[in-house]
Amino acid sequence: RRDEVLALADHDEGTAGALMTSRYADLSPETSVGEALRLLGEEHTAETIYRVFLVDADFRLVGAVELRDLIAADRKAKVGALAETDPPRATLSESDVDAARRLLQSRLPAMPVVDDEGTLVGIITADDAQRCLAEATDEDTDRFTAINHEEGDDDYLAVPLLAEIRRRAPWILGLAAAGLMAGYIVHVYEDALNALVILALYMPMVADTGGNVGTQSASLVLRAVATGRVRLGDTLRVVRKEVCIGLALAALLFLFALLKVVLLSNGADVPAALTLTDIALAIGVAISVAVFVSVLIGALLPLAAVAIRVDPAVFAGPALTTIVDVVGLFLYFQITTRMLGVQLVS
Amino acid sequence: RRDEVLALADHDEGTAGALMTSRYADLSPETSVGEALRLLGEEHTAETIYRVFLVDADFRLVGAVELRDLIAADRKAKVGALAETDPPRATLSESDVDAARRLLQSRLPAMPVVDDEGTLVGIITADDAQRCLAEATDEDTDRFTAINHEEGDDDYLAVPLLAEIRRRAPWILGLAAAGLMAGYIVHVYEDALNALVILALYMPMVADTGGNVGTQSASLVLRAVATGRVRLGDTLRVVRKEVCIGLALAALLFLFALLKVVLLSNGADVPAALTLTDIALAIGVAISVAVFVSVLIGALLPLAAVAIRVDPAVFAGPALTTIVDVVGLFLYFQITTRMLGVQLVS
Numbered sequence: 001r002r003d004e005v006l007a008l009a010d011h012d013e014g015t016a017g018a019l020m021t022s023r024y025a026d027l028s029p030e031t032s033v034g035e036a037l038r039l040l041g042e043e044h045t046a047e048t049i050y051r052v053f054l055v056d057a058d059f060r061l062v063g064a065v066e067l068r069d070l071i072a073a074d075r076k077a078k079v080g081a082l083a084e085t086d087p088p089r090a091t092l093s094e095s096d097v098d099a100a101r102r103l104l105q106s107r108l109p110a111m112p113v114v115d116d117e118g119t120l121v122g123i124i125t126a127d128d129a130q131r132c133l134a135e136a137t138d139e140d141t142d143r144f145t146a147i148n149h150e151e152g153d154d155d156y157l158a159v160p161l162l163a164e165i166r167r168r169a170p171w172i173l174g175l176a177a178a179g180l181m182a183g184y185i186v187h188v189y190e191d192a193l194n195a196l197v198i199l200a201l202y203m204p205m206v207a208d209t210g211g212n213v214g215t216q217s218a219s220l221v222l223r224a225v226a227t228g229r230v231r232l233g234d235t236l237r238v239v240r241k242e243v244c245i246g247l248a249l250a251a252l253l254f255l256f257a258l259l260k261v262v263l264l265s266n267g268a269d270v271p272a273a274l275t276l277t278d279i280a281l282a283i284g285v286a287i288s289v290a291v292f293v294s295v296l297i298g299a300l301l302p303l304a305a306v307a308i309r310v311d312p313a314v315f316a317g318p319a320l321t322t323i324v325d326v327v328g329l330f331l332y333f334q335i336t337t338r339m340l341g342v343q344l345v346s
Numbered sequence: 347r348r349d350e351v352l353a354l355a356d357h358d359e360g361t362a363g364a365l366m367t368s369r370y371a372d373l374s375p376e377t378s379v380g381e382a383l384r385l386l387g388e389e390h391t392a393e394t395i396y397r398v399f400l401v402d403a404d405f406r407l408v409g410a411v412e413l414r415d416l417i418a419a420d421r422k423a424k425v426g427a428l429a430e431t432d433p434p435r436a437t438l439s440e441s442d443v444d445a446a447r448r449l450l451q452s453r454l455p456a457m458p459v460v461d462d463e464g465t466l467v468g469i470i471t472a473d474d475a476q477r478c479l480a481e482a483t484d485e486d487t488d489r490f491t492a493i494n495h496e497e498g499d500d501d502y503l504a505v506p507l508l509a510e511i512r513r514r515a516p517w518i519l520g521l522a523a524a525g526l527m528a529g530y531i532v533h534v535y536e537d538a539l540n541a542l543v544i545l546a547l548y549m550p551m552v553a554d555t556g557g558n559v560g561t562q563s564a565s566l567v568l569r570a571v572a573t574g575r576v577r578l579g580d581t582l583r584v585v586r587k588e589v590c591i592g593l594a595l596a597a598l599l600f601l602f603a604l605l606k607v608v609l610l611s612n613g614a615d616v617p618a619a620l621t622l623t624d625i626a627l628a629i630g631v632a633i634s635v636a637v638f639v640s641v642l643i644g645a646l647l648p649l650a651a652v653a654i655r656v657d658p659a660v661f662a663g664p665a666l667t668t669i670v671d672v673v674g675l676f677l678y679f680q681i682t683t684r685m686l687g688v689q690l691v692s
Binding site: 040041042044049067068071072104107109127130133138141144145146147154155156157161164165168172173175177179180182183186190193194197200201202203204205207209211212213215216218219220223224227229230234238241244248252256260318322329 | 387395396419453455479480483487500501502503514518519522525529532533539549550551557559562566570576583587590594599606610675
């Protein structure tokens with residue numbers, strides 16, 4: 001038992017090797033079904049005997065057989081004759097999440113793990129695979145919601161106050177620091193705001209809508225990447241799709257902003273040289289450009305993260321919102337001030 | 347097969363009845379182990395035979411036995427003698443997610459589903475339970491990221507453009523409409539902004555930070571509710587914890603805002619009657635109050651949703667951010683204008 005713990009401890013966190021157990025049931029292909037059932041009836045330490053692995057004299061994996069097929073078979077047949085000869089397997093160093101996902105998709109009770117020589121070194125059970133994926137999902141959700149994920153912190157009421165502050169405060173302060181950029185953009189356009197306070201009224205809409213559309217794209221692309229449905233080579237197809245979506249959402253938001261300014265801003269201060277329609281058009285164009293760009297940033301940042309081998313989930317949550325805010329506010333002020341000819345006194 | 351489909355179709359979506367399959371293996375407790383193994387060897391339609399359910403003459407569930415225990419047992423013993431007599435079970439009308447979570451926690455291959463009389467009507471397999479929970483998680487993530495969840499839409503590149511717009515646009519427009527409230531708050535304080543443009547510089551920080559801390563609290567409370575670790579009766583404990591966290595985060599953000607205004611705002615326009623320190627204090631107090639209130643809103647909204655039987659995930663994503671934005675901006679302008687004595691000409 002101690003040897004086993006030491007052996008498993010050798011594998012890097014996040015690999016199939018660290019997820020596997022060495023408590024599995026194996027048989028020689030030459031064993032008869034009757035003998036196999038007798039041996040399995042005496043096997044009490046294996047985590048599962050519902051899928052049994054066949055190894056040759058050098059412990060190389062040569063097949064797998066389901067207990068279900070064994071009890072249905074002639075007791076005198078050899079287990080090798082019933083076996084799947086090239087069963088789905090994981091390698092020691094592959095990602096635990098990839099291996100777990102493959103196992104669960106196969107609907108099998110367990111998957112063998114082999115080393116570089118093809119030697120059977122352990123198995124991953126469906127139970128452990130399910131736990132591994134659930135933990136990975138919690139970790140992603142925590143990144144989406146600006147929380148430092150600590151394993152085992154899932155009992156909300158039991159987490160001590162200091163640990164609670166430790167998992168929440170760093171992200172909040174980091175994002176507030178990054179948010180200074182957005183404040184800086186507003187600072188650059190302070191004179192424009194002075195001249196045209198109505199521009200301040202649409203700052204929340206630009207920031208919120210940009211964040212929302214960017215998060216939508218990022219979330220969908222992230223899930224597609226995580227499940228292996230989208231790879232780096234699909235970048236062009238993703239861009240093509242998101243350009244269409246971005247244009248559609250931009251058009252909708254253009255109309256929305258236009259109607260809002262025209263219909264609901266009668267009380268606002270408008271300088272003598274401008275009409276409400278001028279302002280409505282400028283704000284509509286600015287918001288729709290910001291929306292379009294936010295959609296593309298949201299779709300491309302997770303792919304860029306994959307390309308440089310950074311966890312893409314980091315660029316899909318509040319970090320993305322912060323980036324999109326800065327870019328959105330910059331575009332908003334650039335476009336409205338240019339279209340409305342607001343003088344920027346520096 | 348057709349009868350089976352019809353029978354299953356009768357159960358409401360989201361219940362254990364709709365998740366179960368009628369393809370299970372059952373035995374009488376009086377059957378001998380040897381006979382049971384022979385029968386199971388001939389059973390080819392059941393989705394699993396690794397957990398077998400024992401029923402009396404009226405098909406009432408009276409026990410469960412693992413195939414593993416059967417093959418280890420004396421062939422002449424009765425299966426009833428090996429059985430667990432009160433196995434974990436689900437009822438037809440209970441939530442599919444609750445049943446699935448219980449099954450996966452038990453690490454058993456399947457769980458029986460019974461009707462009000464205790465009659466065995468089906469089983470939930472671990473595979474289906476895992477799929478059910480993964481789907482529920484995707485649904486929650488989609489709410490968090492402002493996407494209308496459609497079952498089967500998980501192949502990003504395959505979703506047609508119109509369906510893609512349908513699952514994204516409604517939330518974006520709805521949130522933009524809700525966001526008009528935030529614009530209205532700014533409108534009310536337009537004169538204050540006119541008098542003191544520096545206030546506009548901290549609007550993004552108030553909105554973003556409020557959204558971030560609110561989302562943290564909502565996400566943690568939501569997960570605690572979803573996993574059954576926090577119930578309505580724990581509201582007071584949640585409030586007590588979040589008040590502490592809120593105070594700690596508010597203190598940190600107060601210091602952060604104070605330092606930022608004092609150190610980095612030398613270029614900003616300050617009216618003659620005020621010093622930068624006055625403004626820094628006012629903005630620091632306003633942001634920390636907004637943060638504290640946002641933490642509490644984030645923690646309490648999911649619990650309020652549970653109390654009125656609305657899906658709490660709705661109040662944890664962008665809908666929460668929108669609410670927190672409005673409240674945060676209102677508090678920000680209220681506090682800064684009062685502390686700085688800015689006249690609101692109406």
